[in-house]
Amino acid sequence: MVPIVCSRTDGETSSAQIRYHLPMQKVVIASSVLLLAIVGCGKPEENFIGSWKLKPGASELIKDATQKQQLKMVEGSVFEISKEKTFTWKVQFAGMEVPMVGKWVMEGDKLKATIETLQGQPLDSVITMVPDAAQKKNLANLKQPLVFTKGDGKEIKMQSTLPNAPTFVLEKVPTS
Secondary structure (H helix, E strand, C coil): CEEEEEECCCCCEEEEEECCCCCHHHHHHHHHHHHHHHHCCCCHHHHCCEEEEECCCHHHHCCCHHHHHHHHHHCCCEEEECCCCEEEEEEEECCEEEEEEEEEEEECCEEEEEEEEECCEEHHHHHHHCCCHHHHHHHHHCCCCEEEEECCCCEEEEEECCCCCCEEEEEECCCC
């Protein structure tokens, strides 16, 4: 009830109580909308947590022969994105698994990942040790963040922040 104070024509005041009655249907609808809003407001990072692999054929999007060869080497590699804000990118290279580990942050609805180590060594140290200038440049490109965008729940998209970098689709790895 809401108290209302009214002035009368004789200068006196009086108070009254007015009851507001909402039809039950409106109360049920409003409550349902609020509940859906609360339940539907999961954290955006939940769309990215899990294991993902590059979709087969991703190298066909690349026109540069060297980049295409490099990408073919990592097709089938797995990204493991954890809720602890870390990730591991397990790349198969020359019959060996080469892990790259880093951290990620959310920026709006996008996950931004930065590689920090390559095979357990700080990325900057690995770059310094490589004598070949072309390989050094390729490794330095790994310092550029990777941006992941939400897909349809079974896929997400990944793109380097390097200029003109292609966008790749990653598939969710089924959990056993």
